[in-house]
Amino acid sequence: MQEKKPILKNRIFLYLTEFFAGMSVMAVELGASRLMAPYFSSSQIVWTIIIGTIMIAMALGNIYGGRSADKNPNPDKLYGRIMVAAIWIALIPVLGKYMILGISAVLIFSVNSNFLIIAGFAACMVIFVFPLFLLGTVTPSLVKYTVDNLDDNGKLVGNLNASNTIGSIIGTFVPTFISIPAVGTSITFLIFSGILLLLAIVYFVSCKTVFFRMKKLPISMLIFFLCVWLGHNNSFAFWQNDLTYEGESIYNYLQVSENDEEVVLSTNVLFGVQSIYKKEPGLTGMYYDYAMAAPYMSGIHEKDQLDILVLGNGTGTYATQCTRYFDNVDIEGVEIDQKITDLAKEYFELPEDITVTTYDGRAFLNAIDETYDVIMVDAYQDITIPFQMSSVEFFELVKEHLTDDGVMVVNMNMRGTGEGNINQYLADTISHVFSDVYTVDVAGSTNRELFASNNENMLAVLQMNLAEESNDEVTALMNRVSSNLIKYVPGNYLMTDDKAPVELLGMKVIDELIQDEVVYYKDIYKNGGIKALIEQL
Numbered sequence: 001m002q003e004k005k006p007i008l009k010n011r012i013f014l015y016l017t018e019f020f021a022g023m024s025v026m027a028v029e030l031g032a033s034r035l036m037a038p039y040f041s042s043s044q045i046v047w048t049i050i051i052g053t054i055m056i057a058m059a060l061g062n063i064y065g066g067r068s069a070d071k072n073p074n075p076d077k078l079y080g081r082i083m084v085a086a087i088w089i090a091l092i093p094v095l096g097k098y099m100i101l102g103i104s105a106v107l108i109f110s111v112n113s114n115f116l117i118i119a120g121f122a123a124c125m126v127i128f129v130f131p132l133f134l135l136g137t138v139t140p141s142l143v144k145y146t147v148d149n150l151d152d153n154g155k156l157v158g159n160l161n162a163s164n165t166i167g168s169i170i171g172t173f174v175p176t177f178i179s180i181p182a183v184g185t186s187i188t189f190l191i192f193s194g195i196l197l198l199l200a201i202v203y204f205v206s207c208k209t210v211f212f213r214m215k216k217l218p219i220s221m222l223i224f225f226l227c228v229w230l231g232h233n234n235s236f237a238f239w240q241n242d243l244t245y246e247g248e249s250i251y252n253y254l255q256v257s258e259n260d261e262e263v264v265l266s267t268n269v270l271f272g273v274q275s276i277y278k279k280e281p282g283l284t285g286m287y288y289d290y291a292m293a294a295p296y297m298s299g300i301h302e303k304d305q306l307d308i309l310v311l312g313n314g315t316g317t318y319a320t321q322c323t324r325y326f327d328n329v330d331i332e333g334v335e336i337d338q339k340i341t342d343l344a345k346e347y348f349e350l351p352e353d354i355t356v357t358t359y360d361g362r363a364f365l366n367a368i369d370e371t372y373d374v375i376m377v378d379a380y381q382d383i384t385i386p387f388q389m390s391s392v393e394f395f396e397l398v399k400e401h402l403t404d405d406g407v408m409v410v411n412m413n414m415r416g417t418g419e420g421n422i423n424q425y426l427a428d429t430i431s432h433v434f435s436d437v438y439t440v441d442v443a444g445s446t447n448r449e450l451f452a453s454n455n456e457n458m459l460a461v462l463q464m465n466l467a468e469e470s471n472d473e474v475t476a477l478m479n480r481v482s483s484n485l486i487k488y489v490p491g492n493y494l495m496t497d498d499k500a501p502v503e504l505l506g507m508k509v510i511d512e513l514i515q516d517e518v519v520y521y522k523d524i525y526k527n528g529g530i531k532a533l534i535e536q537l
Contacts, residue, residue, distance in 0.1 A: 011156075015163040019110035020195050021138040022167030023174075023234050027192040028089060029054050030175040034185040035092070038253040038268055039100050040120040043503040045382040049120045050128075057129040061136015068137065069144035078141040079203040082468070083220050084136040086196035090224050092184035093231035096127050115511050121519075135196075139164055181250055181339075186231050197224055209528050236381040249339030256347050263347050265315050265340070274380070275340075277348040281324050283477060287447040288318045289410050290440060291376060292474070293324060293481045294451060297458045298373040301468040305330055309372040309401070311361035311389070312379030315344035319354050325474055332372075333357070334364045336379075362388050364399045373403050378411040387500040390426060390508060394497075395433040395452075405455040408434070412448045422505035423448060424493050431490030438485045449481075449489070459485070 032050050033042060040046050068077065107119045110144060128435045139160060147158050171192075179188040197220060204217055244263070245256035252267045265275040276284050283289045300306050306329045310319055313333030322329050333356040337339050341358060344350040357364060362377045375398055378391045388394060398408050410430065412423050423439075428448060431437050434452035438459070441448050451458070469475045495502070 009161075011146065014146055015159060017082075018138060018142060018160050018163035019167035020199060021135050023171030024085075024089070024167075024192045025054070025132060025135050025198055026168045026171030027175045027179075027188060027370070028092075028128060028132060030172065030180070031092070031185050031192075032124065032179055034248065034253070035096050035127075036100065036123065039104065040116050040123075041268065041384050043506065044387075045117060045503045045507055046120055049117070049124055053121065053124040053129055054132050057132035061133040061138075064099040065132070065137025066140035066144075068342070070139045075141070075145050075203070078137065078145075079200045080216075081134040082138055082196050083200035085131040086193045086200065086225075086241075087223050088131040088134075089189055089196070089219055090193035090231065092127060093189045094227050099123065099127055113511060114507075115370070116507055118477050133247075176250060180248055184248055190228055190231060193224065193227070197221070239431060243345065246340075249337050251337045252340070254339060254343065256343060258347070261390050265343065274343075275317045275348065276320035277315065277317065278319065280469045282316065283473060284321065286317075286445065287413075287442045287449055288321050289477055290442050290447075290449045290481050291318055291378075291409045291411065292321060292325065292378065292406050293440075293449075293462060293478055294330065294374045294407045295322065296465040296469075296478060297407045297451060297453065297455075298403075298405060299461050299465060300326055300328070301465045302461075303373070304328060306374065307370075307372045308332070308374045308376065310334065310376045310378065311364070312377065313344075313356055314340060314378070315348040316350040316354060316356070317348075318376055318378065320348070320351060323354070325471065334359055334361050336360050357465070360388075362394055362397065362512055365401055368401070371401050371403050371406065373406050375402060375406070375408045376411075377408060381414065384506045385422075385426075385502045387495075387502050388427065388497070390502050391495050391497045391500050392429050392432050395430050399433050399454070402453075404452070405461070407453045407458060407459075408452055408457070410450040410452070412450060413446065420493060421430035421508070422502065424491060425495050425505060426450070427488050427496055428490050428493040429495045431488060432494060437488040437490070439488050440481055440484045440486065 029050060032054075033047060036042075036046060036050070049335070065078075066374055103123045103126060104119045107122060108115060111118050140299045142160055143157055146160065151294050175188050179191060183191075201217060201221075242257070243255055244258050245254065255266045257264050257266070261279060263277040263279070266272050267274050273286070274290075276286060278284055295308065296304055298306060304324065308319075308329055309321060310316075310331065310333045312320060313335040316333060319331045322331055331354050333354055335356055335358060338358045341350075341356050344356070350356070359367075361377070369493050377389065377398065379386055395408075402408060408430075410426070412426055427437060427439065430450065430452050436456055436458055437450065437452045439448055439450045456460070459482070462478075466475060466478050466482070469478065
C-alpha cells in the first residue's frame, strides 16, 4: 500500500468528506424533485423515479468505488471524482431545465403511453445518475484509505458510515426548510456543488499534487463561477419573460401571471390554471362558477347565513366569487401552503374577512367540531390529488362536518376515459358515503364538478333558490348547470386509506391529455418532417 498522504492521516477531514458527500446526495435528491416537479408533478410516482434512479447510481458507485480502491488505492482519483461531481451538479441549474424539455420533446413524438413516467425516468437518469454515481464511490474508497489494521476497522467503518448518515439527515432538512424556500432550487444546487468543490481543492492544495492535476483546479473553479453567474436564475418557465411573480415554497413551484382582465396562479409550467382572479367582477368561465351551484342546493336564499368551508383555498377564487355574488355567506379557507395565501393577499385581492388556516385539509377536519352548509373540496398537490383526501375515510369525515342539508362539492380536474378511470374511483368512493351524488362537466375544460349530499331534495332546493336569484348572468349559468346535472350511478370502485392509487390513475389521464394535444404536431412531423414542425412552432 502506498504511503498515506498527510491530510488523510487527519481522520476529521475524512469524516468531513463523508459528511458532506452524504449531505450533498440528499440535497441533490431533493433538488431533483423540485427541478422536475414543475414539468412532471411532485407525485409519489415522480418521487419513486427519483429515489429509484438515485439508489441505482449509489449502488453502482459503491461497487465501482470499492473495486477502484482495491485496484489503485490512490486518493487523488477519489477527490478527482468529487471535483467532477461538483462541476456536474453546478451545471444542473444552468442546463437541467433545457435538458428536461429536450428529452420530453424527443420522447413526446416517440412514446405513445406512460409519457410522464418514461420522460421523468429518462430525465432523471441523464441529469442526476452520473454525479451521484461518483459520490457513491466515496464510502468504499475512504474505507480503503482509512483502515490500517484489523483491530479497529469496525470502529472506523462505523464512524465513516455515521458521518455519511448524519450528513444525509442534515442534507434532508436544509434544502426543504432553509435553502430552497430562501434562495431557490438553482442556488441550492450551487451551494452544495461549492461545498464539494472546496473539499477537492483543500485536498489537492494540501497534497501539493502533481502539476497536471493542479491544472484542473483553476479550470474547475472557472466552470463553477460561470455556473454561479449563469445558473442563479430560478425561472422554470424560462421561455416566459412577462411573469408577475415566479418562486418556490416548501410545497410548490409558484407562477403568477396577469393581463388587463385577470391574474392567474399556476403551480406547474405545463398543465393548467390553479387559481384565477377577475379584476372586474364577473364569472370566471371556469369550474369555480359551476361550483356556486352548491350554495343554491343548500338554501342560500332561505338562510340568514350560509357557512362555507373551502379545502384547498389556493388564492381564494371560489371564496372570492361567493362573496361577490352572495351577501350572506361566512367563508373559511384551508390552504396548506402559506406562500400561496401570501400571494392571494398580494396579487389576488383575497377579501380580508375570509379566514385562511394554514393546514392540511383532512387534519383540519380532524381538529374541529364545526359544521358547514357547503364544503368545497379542491385540494391538489400541483396537478395530482393527495391520496389522503380521496379515500372513503376522508369523505366520511367531510360528511360529519356538514349540516343535515349540507352539500359537498368536489372539483375533479381530469375527465378520465375508459373503465376504472380516476373520476369513477372518486365518484364511486363518494357514493359509498353520500346518498345523492350528481356530476356536471364544465364546458370548455377537462373539469367535472361533483355535488354530494344526504338531502334527497337538494335539486328541489336548487330550483327554489334559483327562482329567487336576481342576477341574470348567474341565473343563466345555474340553469345551464341544473339542466346538465347527471345523477351518478355508483359502481364498485373504492378508494380507502389503505389503497388509493390516485397517482397512477391521475398519470393515466394526464398521459391521455398529452397525447390528444400532440397528435396535431405528430401529423405535421410525419408529413413534413422536423422542418415543417419548426415552421409550425
